[in-house]
Amino acid sequence: MERRVVITGLGAVSPIGNSVEENLNGIKNGVCGIAEPLDEKLAGIPIKFVGEVKNLNMEEYLEKRDIRFSARFCNFARIAAKQAFADSKLTDYDFNRNESGVMISSSIGGGDTLEDSIKNDRIGPYFIPQSAIHAASAMIAMDFKIHGCNFASVSACTGGASAVGEAYLKIKYGLADVMIAGAADSALNASTINGFAAMRALYNGDDVSRASIPFDSERKGFVPGEGAAVLILEDMEQALKRGAHIYAEVVGYGSTCDAFHQTAPASDGVYSALAMEKAIRDAGIKITDIDYINAHGTGTKLNDSAECKAIKNVFREDYRHPYVSSTKSMTGHLLAAGGAIEALYSALSLEHGFIPPTINVITTDEECDINLVKGKRIEKDLRYVMSNSFGFGGQNVSLVFRKYE
Amino acid sequence: MYLETLKKIINEEFFVEEDKITEDSLLKDDLGIDSLASMQLILDVEKEYNIHVENEDVMSIETVADVIKLIDKKVKGEA
Numbered sequence: 297m298e299r300r301v302v303i304t305g306l307g308a309v310s311p312i313g314n315s316v317e318e319n320l321n322g323i324k325n326g327v328c329g330i331a332e333p334l335d336e337k338l339a340g341i342p343i344k345f346v347g348e349v350k351n352l353n354m355e356e357y358l359e360k361r362d363i364r365f366s367a368r369f370c371n372f373a374r375i376a377a378k379q380a381f382a383d384s385k386l387t388d389y390d391f392n393r394n395e396s397g398v399m400i401s402s403s404i405g406g407g408d409t410l411e412d413s414i415k416n417d418r419i420g421p422y423f424i425p426q427s428a429i430h431a432a433s434a435m436i437a438m439d440f441k442i443h444g445c446n447f448a449s450v451s452a453c454t455g456g457a458s459a460v461g462e463a464y465l466k467i468k469y470g471l472a473d474v475m476i477a478g479a480a481d482s483a484l485n486a487s488t489i490n491g492f493a494a495m496r497a498l499y500n501g502d503d504v505s506r507a508s509i510p511f512d513s514e515r516k517g518f519v520p521g522e523g524a525a526v527l528i529l530e531d532m533e534q535a536l537k538r539g540a541h542i543y544a545e546v547v548g549y550g551s552t553c554d555a556f557h558q559t560a561p562a563s564d565g566v567y568s569a570l571a572m573e574k575a576i577r578d579a580g581i582k583i584t585d586i587d588y589i590n591a592h593g594t595g596t597k598l599n600d601s602a603e604c605k606a607i608k609n610v611f612r613e614d615y616r617h618p619y620v621s622s623t624k625s626m627t628g629h630l631l632a633a634g635g636a637i638e639a640l641y642s643a644l645s646l647e648h649g650f651i652p653p654t655i656n657v658i659t660t661d662e663e664c665d666i667n668l669v670k671g672k673r674i675e676k677d678l679r680y681v682m683s684n685s686f687g688f689g690g691q692n693v694s695l696v697f698r699k700y701e
Numbered sequence: 702m703y704l705e706t707l708k709k710i711i712n713e714e715f716f717v718e719e720d721k722i723t724e725d726s727l728l729k730d731d732l733g734i735d736s737l738a739s740m741q742l743i744l745d746v747e748k749e750y751n752i753h754v755e756n757e758d759v760m761s762i763e764t765v766a767d768v769i770k771l772i773d774k775k776v777k778g779e780a
Contacts, residue, residue, distance in 0.1 A: 421737050421741050425737070
């Protein structure tokens, strides 16, 4: 028997805020989290702007020793998970911890640990457990004594969306009661930024208002960001029984691969379209039921035009029916954590009835004549929201969320 | 002498207050230094005293006094 899956807790740390409330205010009001880096370690990187997590007091959530011996992405993940778990109120409920799991993705994991350890000649016993991508899932399981399945879905920038999608399947098919799902990334270190810059993937200009402008005709690349988002997914029956607050329902998940190139998306958008179609089919709805698409929308030439083609492939003559926006215009690209935080933003959009804007876009690219929400949010009661995530390697993931009624 | 240095290392590395550290302190139960952390401690000690500690010696350490004995033995060049 298939079960319904609902979101009962949220946690977030991002360039636009260190709580769900701050993130909600941020995406409602078009707050830009992109700025010149504050971290001195980033002096000398070949770009001017990043999406940095700012003013986060980790000691509010974690012991000093934990902070020292964990990678930054892992600390972000644990903080977001602590927020989400407290928000879900599962702390006070005796759920089946043996039949619940944790799935936290990351794209780069402890890349900063790797770089710092080598630079400072400090490769100690924490080096491996600290830099490995599974570390966040393992630490979160320890924090909440969750003994069921535990792993990281690793699939570049679709990782966070995959984590939410795979966790949803676990609950839907009765393999888990609660899943702590999401992603964390902190790839703001010289090696990773230089790597992305060498791929000519980043905006390297000097106008912050033109740095992350998805779907704009003048877009020149993405702005790397950092952060984490964690969602508590739960069997709806259990959530209702314990009187949990339900943000939204997860109803569709589609996953495909272009099988085309190590980094470039297939320009025809056929398989990213297929991911969307699969998610819509899984949700059991018509394409025109989708009210809003939280796009992958990175601000690179290739991604945005391929995504628009894919949207046109799916929606055909109705391609201007769904509103589309890219919250990366505000946060920058959080890599794997992007898919997780955009799932969280999708849930917030449904709950609060609005479409977040794509800020700083002046002229929409001719190729991108989708129904782009620019500048300011639109207040609108939404029923179905789709979130797209695509990754280097051709991974495509689409998720569909429904307003909980 | 070793105790004072160890107190400093443990404080700086693991944020344990120095006045809570005595020779009798159990690394794990009193100071929260588990198996992984004790390997970090030994690494710090190796660097501080320019000594090499064998794997089997790391496994047998339970108290601060054990670490002091180990340092003493290695510094004096005993096998």
